[in-house]
Amino acid sequence: MVQLNRKNQVNKKDKRIFLSSPHMSDEGYEQAYVKEAFDTNWIAPLGTNVDEFEKELAKKVGIKSAVALSSGTAAIHLALKAAGVKKGDIVFCSTLTFSATANPIIYEGAMPVFIDSDYKTWNMDPDALEEAFEKYPDVKAVIVVHLYGMSADMDRIVELCNKYNVSLIEDAAESLGTYYKGQHTGTFGNYGIFSFNGNKIITTSGGGMLVSDNEERIQKAKFWATQSRDQARHYQHSELGYNYRMSNVSAGIGRGQLKVLENRVAKKNFILTYYKDNLNDLEGMQLMPDNDWDEANYWLSAALLTGEVRPNDIMEALEAENIESRPVWKPMHMQPYFKDFDFVGKGIFEDLFINGICLPSDSKMTLEDLKRVVLTVRRVWGNK
Numbered sequence: 438m439v440q441l442n443r444k445n446q447v448n449k450k451d452k453r454i455f456l457s458s459p460h461m462s463d464e465g466y467e468q469a470y471v472k473e474a475f476d477t478n479w480i481a482p483l484g485t486n487v488d489e490f491e492k493e494l495a496k497k498v499g500i501k502s503a504v505a506l507s508s509g510t511a512a513i514h515l516a517l518k519a520a521g522v523k524k525g526d527i528v529f530c531s532t533l534t535f536s537a538t539a540n541p542i543i544y545e546g547a548m549p550v551f552i553d554s555d556y557k558t559w560n561m562d563p564d565a566l567e568e569a570f571e572k573y574p575d576v577k578a579v580i581v582v583h584l585y586g587m588s589a590d591m592d593r594i595v596e597l598c599n600k601y602n603v604s605l606i607e608d609a610a611e612s613l614g615t616y617y618k619g620q621h622t623g624t625f626g627n628y629g630i631f632s633f634n635g636n637k638i639i640t641t642s643g644g645g646m647l648v649s650d651n652e653e654r655i656q657k658a659k660f661w662a663t664q665s666r667d668q669a670r671h672y673q674h675s676e677l678g679y680n681y682r683m684s685n686v687s688a689g690i691g692r693g694q695l696k697v698l699e700n701r702v703a704k705k706n707f708i709l710t711y712y713k714d715n716l717n718d719l720e721g722m723q724l725m726p727d728n729d730w731d732e733a734n735y736w737l738s739a740a741l742l743t744g745e746v747r748p749n750d751i752m753e754a755l756e757a758e759n760i761e762s763r764p765v766w767k768p769m770h771m772q773p774y775f776k777d778f779d780f781v782g783k784g785i786f787e788d789l790f791i792n793g794i795c796l797p798s799d800s801k802m803t804l805e806d807l808k809r810v811v812l813t814v815r816r817v818w819g820n821k
């Protein structure tokens with residue numbers, strides 16, 4: 438337990454502590470792969486790093502094929518196309534997520550129906566999903582999110598999608614390194630996507646990956662992602678194309694980062710455990726759930742505040758000490774842009790949003806940094 442000790446008080450001159458920021462390996466793996474790209478002049482989309490990064494990631498998560506793309510958002514977009522989603526189709530989507538999960542549904546002219554969370558996982562509530570299937574039996578696809586690296590209840594979600602014969606897309610942007618009952622998240626559905634944006638558990642400075650056991654569909658996604666160029670000497674296109682491929686330089690960073698994924702997961706787990714050990718005794722403070730089936734990467738340590746202290750009190754106190762924190766993602770169904778789309782569930786998402794807070798979870802944090810956060814948070818209770 439960290440004691441409240443005025444002598445330990447920190448000030449604004451202390452270096453900023455981030456929510457989650459890029460963290461390159463100490464060994465310099467990333468630079469070695471990027472140098473290789475320079476040395477062979479493959480400073481282009483495609484090249485060895487891209488091919489190898491795809492193979493290495495597919496092997497790591499245990500799936501047949503993968504295509505490296507410019508972002509996780511692009512991966513969701515191509516997953517929807519691969520699943521055959523067309524204009525006017527209905528797509529079920531977790532409401533408690535980042536907008537990049539839902540935006541590609543609109544790119545395709547389809548209609549999202551947002552699904553509630555449950556307290557057990559904070560992710561898609563299987564009961565609400567079942568209710569949605571009854572209400573919209575002709576739904577075309579489901580996008581389930583593994584928020585903050587906690588897995589959704591995949592057994593029931595997969596069972597429901599099979600029963601209704603609907604494609605399942607897993608948004609595993611935040612859950613690389615998370616296993617549900619020993620199987621990697623992103624490999625349960627027909628398609629899975631990962632993100633390597635700067636704030637994710639590993640990064641390529643920006644990028645994403647679409648994975649599937651269906652090699653034919655991955656080849657098709659690769660074709661769309663490279664401008665849908667037909668086999669011809671001249672530029673010929675019989676389908677709409679996209680410029681969605683990952684660059685060979687970015688893929689080099691990704692290959693290096695993949696080597697330290699386990700270290701990052703261990704550190705993120707350490708951070709959450711530290712917060713649990715040092716904050717869970719506070720009145721109304723409840724760190725995120727831990728389910729037996731889940732080996733989570735705990736990309737972000739989040740908490741619910743059910744007492745007198747509000748998330749804003751903590752965020753303000755942390756900001757005054759130059760420490761970054763954030764509310765829980767604002768649910769899609771509460772966003773001005775998506776407000777007219779339907780929602781199914783009891784409204785648990787609202788409770789998670791209003792009472793939730795994401796604490797700094799940067800894998801570069803030292804024990805001193807963690808103590809700084811804990812002291813600052815505990816002081817909010819001291820002042821009440």
Ligand SMILES: *Cc1c(COP(=O)(O)O)cnc(C)c1O
Pocket residue numbers: 507508509510511534535537538582608610611631632633634643644645
């Ligand atoms: C980051 C993120 C995305 C989007 O990934 P980008 O690579 O930034 O496009 C999608 N879904 C979730 C849940 C995310 O956190």
